[in-house]
Amino acid sequence: MAQRYGGRYSPDPRPDDPETRDAAKRLSTAPTRYRIDPAGARVNFLYLPAAVLAFVSLGGGPERLALGLVGAALWALAAWLTREGLRAEAAYHDRKVARRPALPRKLLASLLTGAGTAIAAGVTGTDLLGAALYGVIGMALHVTAFGIDPLSDKGVAGVDQFQQDRVARAVEEAERHLEEMRRTVARLGDRHLEGRVARFETAAQDLFRTVENDPRDLTSARRFLSVYLMGARDATTKYAEIAERGPNDSARRDYLALLDDLEENFAARTRKLLQNDRADLNVEIEVLRDRLRREGLRTGYSEE
Structure with missing residues (x-):
């Protein structure tokens, strides 16, 4: 009868292997700091509007296509900056001594989100004033959802x-x-x-x-x-x-x-x-x- 291999270095080691038991014991006695991605799945949804905008711009002529692709690129860049900004903010809060992020990624992402929203509104035929208002609303919603970057250094008193x-x-x-x-x-x-x-x-x-x-x-x-x-x-x-x-x-x-x-x-x-x-x-x-x-x-x- 075939026997499944499982040693210390296998992906699924056997629990009865002596070296596996010793390794498991060492791992259980020392606490491990697990790292959770601070961005999470919610940032992934920010890429979806960019893909939708690029898709709906395909059938409206070259001008509409160009504007749609620019708006989609701005949204995608905003999503990436949001992810990196959340990670930088988490690293900032994890430390007792930290400098503020040199690049305010989340603030830039909010601006790009507003610009992308205004362009997307223009692609759908909204007038200039309406597109600008949509852009301001999009920027405000991004700030409300993700906040702003740390704006000051922090350290130990004294x-x-x-x-x-x-x-x-x-x-x-x-x-x-x-x-x-x-x-x-x-x-x-x-x-x-x-x-x-x-x-x-x-x-x-x-x-x-x-x-x-x-x-x-x-x-x-x-x-x-x-x-x-x-x-x-x-x-x-x-x-x-x-x-x-x-x-x-x-x-x-x-x-x-x-x-x-x-x-x-x-x-x-x-x-x-x-x-x-x-x-x-x-x-x-x-x-x-x-x-x-x-x-x-x-x-x-x-x-x-």
């Missing part, structure tokens, strides 16, 4: 802007390295490997948030945010090139071992930074208590 900008730039660069790793692994279609990279991403994100909470930690964490993540990205690219040529258990084991080492080192660095922060806090508390005692005030804590 930290100068220069330090916050340094942290924001470093974290943005590190996030790009993680994004490239994620896209490269997704290309392979390996669910286990995608989960393993997601675990490492969680450890890296914890370090990012720790540095954002205290930008003074950037100096000791800069190598992790740049050199180590660049190395992880390059190693992921190399492994993907090997895996796309055919199965290679040795290369896979080496790559998984690298991810294990990186995750352990990132987690250790995060713990060290948190311990340093607590030590600094204890020093500040003791200094404050000494000052209160010199002023003859009670601190509310018993002295041992």
Whole structure:
């Protein structure tokens, strides 16, 4: 009787395989930060009016066809900018230290939506004033549905802007390295490997948030945010090139071992930074208590 193959590296591993159980146990004990596309399916519907406008413009002569295609292109570009704007806004809100998006994508999308709506109204025979009103209404509806882009930088209170900008730039660069790793692994279609990279991403994100909470930690964490993540990205690219040529258990084991080492080192660095922060806090508390005692005030804590 034929038996379905299922090992550690198969798409559907057998639960009774020892290596599969060990891998599943490691994955279950470490929380993974799942990424949900902030754009969602609602943005996909924005492409539908563009397709409809292009289709209905086919039978109205060259002028109507040209206007219809321009309006459809504006709507399609607005849909794409809306998607990218929602993603940029989600990344902005995920960070404690972040710069506002350099390009206000959602605002531009609203303007393009209004322009496309005005052209679409003109294609259907509406007069100039009516088309302009339709355009304003379309722009207002887009702003109401999707909002506007973040218009100001945000940071940690009590930290100068220069330090916050340094942290924001470093974290943005590190996030790009993680994004490239994620896209490269997704290309392979390996669910286990995608989960393993997601675990490492969680450890890296914890370090990012720790540095954002205290930008003074950037100096000791800069190598992790740049050199180590660049190395992880390059190693992921190399492994993907090997895996796309055919199965290679040795290369896979080496790559998984690298991810294990990186995750352990990132987690250790995060713990060290948190311990340093607590030590600094204890020093500040003791200094404050000494000052209160010199002023003859009670601190509310018993002295041992």
